Amino acid sequence: xxxxxxxxxxxxxxxxxxxxxxxxxxxxxxxxxxxxxxxxxxxxxxxxxxxxxxxxxxxxxxxxxxxxxxxxxxxxxxxxxxxxxxxxxxxxxxxxxxxxxxxxxxxxxxxxxxxxxxxxxxxxxxxxxxxxxxxxxxxxxxxxxxxxxxxxxxxxxxxxxxxxxxxxxxxxxxxxxxxxxxxxxxxxxxxxxxxxxxxxxxxxxxxxxxxxxxxxxxxxxxxxxxxxxxxxxxxxxxxxxxxxxxxxxxxxxxxxxxxxxxxxxxxxxxxxxxxxxxxxxxxxxxxxxxxxxxxxxxxxxxxxxxxxxxxxxxxxxxxxxxxxxxxxxxxxxxxxxxxxxxxxxxxxxxxxxxxxxxxxxxxxxxxxxxxxxxxxxxxxxxxxxxxxxxxxxxxxxxxxxxxxxxxxxxxxxxxxxxxxxxxxxxxxxxxxxxxxxxxxxxxxxxxxxxxxxxxxxxxxxxxxxxxxxxxxxxxxxxxxxxxxxxxxxxxxxxxxxxxxxxxxxxxxxxxxxxxxxxxxxxxxxxxxxxxxxxxxxxxxxxxxxxxxxxxxxxxxxxxxxxxxxxxxxxxxxxxxxxxxxxxxxxxxxxxxxxxxxxxxxxxxxxxxxxxxxxxxxxxxxxxxxxxxxxxxxxxxxxxxxxxxxxxxxxxxxxxxxxxxxxxxxxxxxxxxxxxxxxxxxxxxxxxxxxxxxxxxxxxxxxxxxxxxxxxxxxxxxxxxxxxxxxxxxxxxxxxxxxxxxxxxxxxxxxxxxxxxxxxxxxxxxxxxxxxxxxxxxxxxxxxxxxxxxxxxxxxxxxxxxxxxxxxxxxxxxxxxxxxxxxxxxxxxxxxxxxxxxxx
Amino acid sequence: xxxxxxxxxxxxxxxxxxxxxxxxxxxxxxxxxxxxxxxxxxxxxxxxxxxxxxxxxxxxxxxxxxxxxxxxxxxxxxxxxxxxxxxxxxxxxxxxxxxxxxxxxxxxxxxxxxxxxxx
Numbered sequence: 001x002x003x004x005x006x007x008x009x010x011x012x013x014x015x016x017x018x019x020x021x022x023x024x025x026x027x028x029x030x031x032x033x034x035x036x037x038x039x040x041x042x043x044x045x046x047x048x049x050x051x052x053x054x055x056x057x058x059x060x061x062x063x064x065x066x067x068x069x070x071x072x073x074x075x076x077x078x079x080x081x082x083x084x085x086x087x088x089x090x091x092x093x094x095x096x097x098x099x100x101x102x103x104x105x106x107x108x109x110x111x112x113x114x115x116x117x118x119x120x121x122x123x124x125x126x127x128x129x130x131x132x133x134x135x136x137x138x139x140x141x142x143x144x145x146x147x148x149x150x151x152x153x154x155x156x157x158x159x160x161x162x163x164x165x166x167x168x169x170x171x172x173x174x175x176x177x178x179x180x181x182x183x184x185x186x187x188x189x190x191x192x193x194x195x196x197x198x199x200x201x202x203x204x205x206x207x208x209x210x211x212x213x214x215x216x217x218x219x220x221x222x223x224x225x226x227x228x229x230x231x232x233x234x235x236x237x238x239x240x241x242x243x244x245x246x247x248x249x250x251x252x253x254x255x256x257x258x259x260x261x262x263x264x265x266x267x268x269x270x271x272x273x274x275x276x277x278x279x280x281x282x283x284x285x286x287x288x289x290x291x292x293x294x295x296x297x298x299x300x301x302x303x304x305x306x307x308x309x310x311x312x313x314x315x316x317x318x319x320x321x322x323x324x325x326x327x328x329x330x331x332x333x334x335x336x337x338x339x340x341x342x343x344x345x346x347x348x349x350x351x352x353x354x355x356x357x358x359x360x361x362x363x364x365x366x367x368x369x370x371x372x373x374x375x376x377x378x379x380x381x382x383x384x385x386x387x388x389x390x391x392x393x394x395x396x397x398x399x400x401x402x403x404x405x406x407x408x409x410x411x412x413x414x415x416x417x418x419x420x421x422x423x424x425x426x427x428x429x430x431x432x433x434x435x436x437x438x439x440x441x442x443x444x445x446x447x448x449x450x451x452x453x454x455x456x457x458x459x460x461x462x463x464x465x466x467x468x469x470x471x472x473x474x475x476x477x478x479x480x481x482x483x484x485x486x487x488x489x490x491x492x493x494x495x496x497x498x499x500x501x502x503x504x505x506x507x508x509x510x511x512x513x514x515x516x517x518x519x520x521x522x523x524x525x526x527x528x529x530x531x532x533x534x535x536x537x538x539x540x541x542x543x544x545x546x547x548x549x550x551x552x553x554x555x556x557x558x559x560x561x562x563x564x565x566x567x568x569x570x571x572x573x574x575x576x577x578x579x580x581x582x583x584x585x586x587x588x589x590x591x592x593x594x595x596x597x598x599x600x601x602x603x604x605x606x607x608x609x610x611x612x613x614x615x616x617x618x619x620x621x622x623x624x625x626x627x628x629x630x631x632x633x634x635x636x637x638x639x640x641x642x643x644x645x646x647x648x649x650x651x652x653x654x655x656x657x658x659x660x661x662x663x664x665x666x667x668x669x670x671x672x673x674x675x676x677x678x679x680x681x682x683x684x685x686x687x688x689x690x691x692x693x694x695x696x697x698x699x700x701x702x703x704x705x706x707x708x709x710x711x712x713x714x715x716x717x718x719x720x721x722x723x724x725x726x727x728x729x730x731x732x733x734x735x736x737x738x739x740x741x742x743x744x745x746x747x748x749x750x751x752x753x754x755x756x757x758x759x760x761x762x763x764x765x766x767x768x769x770x771x772x773x774x775x776x777x778x779x780x781x782x783x784x785x786x787x788x789x790x791x792x793x794x795x796x797x798x799x800x801x802x803x804x805x806x807x808x809x810x811x812x813x814x815x816x817x818x819x820x821x822x823x824x825x826x827x828x829x830x831x832x833x834x835x836x837x838x839x
Numbered sequence: 840x841x842x843x844x845x846x847x848x849x850x851x852x853x854x855x856x857x858x859x860x861x862x863x864x865x866x867x868x869x870x871x872x873x874x875x876x877x878x879x880x881x882x883x884x885x886x887x888x889x890x891x892x893x894x895x896x897x898x899x900x901x902x903x904x905x906x907x908x909x910x911x912x913x914x915x916x917x918x919x920x921x922x923x924x925x926x927x928x929x930x931x932x933x934x935x936x937x938x939x940x941x942x943x944x945x946x947x948x949x950x951x952x953x954x955x956x957x958x
Contacts, residue, residue, distance in 0.1 A: 515917035
């Protein structure tokens with residue numbers, strides 16, 4: 001195959017998705033990308049979250065490594081200036097010249113600014129790029145009031161941003177209602193009421209005639225009737241396709257803008273294609289990301305010889321605006337001839353739901369949902385798949401416990417479950433057939449519910465139904481000895497106040513137990529009652545690491561990790577670690593968690609080593625336990641020029657608070673003193689990052705085999721609230737996670753996702769917050785250093801003898817020297833090399 | 840291995856007095872020396888068992904530190920290194936039929952644990 005030159009203009013969400021689709025195929029393009037912005041693609045849908053603490057990195061959809069890995073030339077900070085269709089050549093505005101065999105326009109759209117006199121005054125912004133946001137934030141410093149012109153979807157997003165910045169916020173809408181495209185009159189009205197209740201002033205049927213200098217604020221907006229003074233204006237009055245390049249080179253353009261494309265995204269020039277918001281298909285522009293993604297996929301296929309055509313897209317949408325749930329499906333305005341409606345409204349609970357139904361009441365044509373979108377997924381399936389409506393369609397939106405359930409079995413295989421990533425029920429079923437039997441696995445394999453997460457419930461239903469249909473017994477029993485999940489065992493132990501494994505086995509289990517259930521139960525007992533883990537009734541339950549309070553290595557020796565809270569250590573204590581390592585000839589290595597790991601200790605040496613460490617003031621580091629490991633920190637505001645909070649003190653506080661807390665799996669935490677994030681808190685189960693106002697809390701991150709960025713859980717918390725949330729979060733995880741399930745996987749499998757978690761932890765939706773806190777406090781109050789206790793317990797110490805009948809060490813643990821330290825001898829070395837003398 | 844087995848055969852009927860039974864916490868194991876060999880002795884609800892202490896998969900002498908239990912009705916110890924299960928009665932590895940631990944006869948007399956060298 002001959003290499004062809006492919007040039008892509010624009011690296012927004014759709015442009016990036018196109019690249020991803022293309023490189024995943026067997027293709028032979030030399031790809032060049034023009035990206036006008038200084039950084040590659042980021043998530044514009046989540047733009048507003050930047051104001052509530054998300055960083056540029058959080059929003060990033062790709063990184064430079066992606067382009068490097070796939071040999072794609074990325075030109076950032078340079079816009080394409082001209083297209084020479086005869087020469088097939090693109091020239092950038094900084095002079096870069098690239099020839100193409102095929103050209104893809106993914107230039108997106110630009111915000112429409114109405115030509116009101118004064119629209120170009122200072123502190124008048126648009127809301128489209130990260131750069132716009134930076135300007136808005138910078139300008140907000142000296143502002144008290146802000147106005148958003150435009151009450152559509154994006155305008156309300158912008159209003160939220162201004163509100164988050166602490167400005168008194170007004171929304172000006174030309175039409176008689178908010179979100180006139182998606183909502184009907186009553187829906188718009190309820191949305192308005194809800195938004196006003198949140199303290200945002202809404203002015204509908206209001207046209208701004210000019211913007212001039214104000215008396216009490218920077219600007220004055222003059223309307224036909226009345227005026228309004230404000231310090232800042234954000235225009236969000238709709239978008240227009242960014243089609244200038246295409247116009248200039250003579251491609252066919254729609255009457256009201258947009259590059260005309262056919263079903264294969266081809267423009268009037270067969271070498272040029274257009275996708276996303278710049279493209280006009282059958283006289284329509286699709287201003288949502290999902291149809292853009294669909295075009296990206298279809299075009300990638302087309303360029304690689306797989307000719308699946310683009311066939312339009314559903315514009316239904318579900319979102320949360322200023323905390324208000326809003327959903328709109330299909331023919332929301334009931335424009336279809338003869339259509340009928342069912343409406344349910346509850347002004348006490350504050351929701352409005354409308355169904356638009358065909359004349360003979362058999363099909364759902366559209367819907368409007370405000371204040372409660374819990375029925376959205378189900379209604380969308382009815383509408384998209386033309387499913388038969390139940391006899392009384394209104395029952396679908398009535399608040400009732402025995403609402404007719406849409407059996408996912410009723411959905412055809414081609415039914416789209418995840419619209420963001422275009423995943424059909426058939427694709428899900430295929431993945432389940434291939435062995436994805438958990439939500440997490442299904443998500444990784446198919447990308448279903450990986451973007452907005454709106455379809456998570458439906459994905460779970462498909463999974464459960466499929467497994468059931470295949471006769472796979474969905475069995476969450478921990479092992480053959482207990483017909484319970486870990487969560488079930490946890491409840492039994494807690495509710496029945498069970499204090500030992502034998503008691504649990506006798507009352508709720510069978511057989512003798514095994515190496516699965518014993519450590520799991522030991523962990524639950526420790527989380528609940530915090531008894532000494534080497535108590536004779538618990539000792540046989542522990543994995544060897546817990547059993548000897550050290551980490552087993554391949555040769556049967558152990559490693560020792562004393563706690564160094566926050567990674568802060570005095571020179572005196574550091575010297576002690578060196579002396580102990582020297583005395584017992586331990587291989588010494590610095591860990592990734594800012595501690596020191598001492599390797600090569602034999603069982604009988606452990607109590608001796610710990611006697612020395614405890615005497616010097618060290619405590620167990622629990623590196624051996626499924627428990628809190630370490631709280632990493634950067635040096636913070638104490639020393640660092642950039643630090644805004646004392647991250648070291650916070651890390652030490654957190655580490656000492658949760659030390660010894662046993663959990664379903666190990667827990668790692670970190671505290672960073674500023675947004676530069678030197679403690680890498682976003683790769684931890686619990687990450688804390690300082691802000692100028694307090695702390696941002698991140699949860700459920702992970703490094704290791706399957707890295708996962710932690711998610712922003714709450715912003716600008718004071719110390720007390722931060723600790724309260726961490727208390728609740730940890731205990732909720734301990735209560736509900738599966739055995740050996742890290743917080744990241746637990747989170748991926750949590751129905752309702754981050755929002756649910758926030759609801760439980762922040763809003764106490766389950767009414768258990770006080771209980772969770774009490775329980776954590778119980779563990780904190782009963783904390784005892786396990787090693788301190790062990791070296792004073794003659795019975796426990798007996799178990800550290802190498803042999804029942806001999807105190808001489810195991811002569812088969814042998815070492816050789818390497819780089820000035822010992823290491824385990826390899827099998828072939830054991831016989832011949834001069835071995836290290838046993839200490 | 841063959842040398843060890845030869846040695847074991849020679850001492851077939853030799854019983855070694857190891858330790859007081861209460862030195863092995865119920866539900867756990869402990870290591871002992873048997874001449875040049877190491878054995879792992881387990882004190883379970885179903886009796887006292889002894890197998891070689893050497894873990895054939897990791898090469899370390901650690902089986903005495905494994906968790907005991909039952910799998911499908913067979914009493915087992917799980918290797919603390921790579922978690923294979925070995926039948927305490929037969930020494931058979933449940934995950935790999937080609938691997939079998941050496942087992943030892945054990946008895947308790949006057950609260951003392953005795954282990955016999957050889958099979």
